[in-house]
Amino acid sequence: MWQFGCKPEQIKPTLRKIVKLINLTSHPIHFYNISDVVYEKYFVLIEDRKPRLTIEPSGLVARAEQRSTIVSYADVDNQRINIFANEYGDADLVPQESEGVMYIVSMLTAQAATLQRRDDIYVVNEPVQNSDGTIVGCLSLAII
Numbered sequence: 644m645w646q647f648g649c650k651p652e653q654i655k656p657t658l659r660k661i662v663k664l665i666n667l668t669s670h671p672i673h674f675y676n677i678s679d680v681v682y683e684k685y686f687v688l689i690e691d692r693k694p695r696l697t698i699e700p701s702g703l704v705a706r707a708e709q710r711s712t713i714v715s716y717a718d719v720d721n722q723r724i725n726i727f728a729n730e731y732g733d734a735d736l737v738p739q740e741s742e743g744v745m746y747i748v749s750m751l752t753a754q755a756a757t758l759q760r761r762d763d764i765y766v767v768n769e770p771v772q773n774s775d776g777t778i779v780g781c782l783s784l785a786i787i
Contacts, residue, residue: 659745661743661744662742662744663745664744664745664747665698665701665744665745665746666698666699666701666747667700667701667703667704667705667736667737667746667748667752668704668705668748668749669700671697671698671699671700672697672698672747672767672780672781673696673781674694674695674696674781674782674783675692675694675695675780675781675782676695679695679771680692680771680782685770685772686769686770686772686782687771687772687773687774688771688772688773688774690774703738704736705734705736705746705749705752706734706735706736706749706751706752707731707732707733707735707749707752707754707755708731708733708734708755709729709731709732710729710731710732711728711729711730712727712728713726713727714727714728731751731754731755734748734752734753734756734759737752737756737764740763741763744763745763745764745784746763746764746765747765747767747784748764748765748766749766750787752764753765753786753787754787756787762786764786764787765784766784766785766786767781767783767784767785768782768784769781769783
């Protein structure tokens with residue numbers, strides 16, 4: 644169980660019994676084993692390896708509230724590019740905590756959720772790329 648205010652080295656790893664892992668993003672989450680990758684400044688998938696687990700999107704996509712204000716613009720090759728200042732608020736569409744349930748959300752949504760002190764909100768961790776550099780999955784999850 645995550646202990647807010649503790650340094651990572653003070654936390655003892657624990658096994659969480661999870662009944663359900665719910666993907667609140669818009670894309671499948673593919674998990675690979677460490678033996679499926681080589682490390683070359685980042686994790687690269689070995690050709691023809693398949694995910695050990697795929698969590699499909701639940702159909703519900705959690706998002707962090709966003710407020711944007713234009714603050715400037717840049718002129719690039721006679722084209723105006725607007726520059727905004729963004730502020731992010733609370734996460735929406737994140738279900739209430741439920742025993743044995745973990746939710747995978749985007750990093751931005753997880754950061755909003757930390758304001759709610761939720762220990763059931765996770766993001767993908769240790770991204771895995773294919774040989775073209777496209778992220779195709781991950782090795783683990785992280786709590787923010």
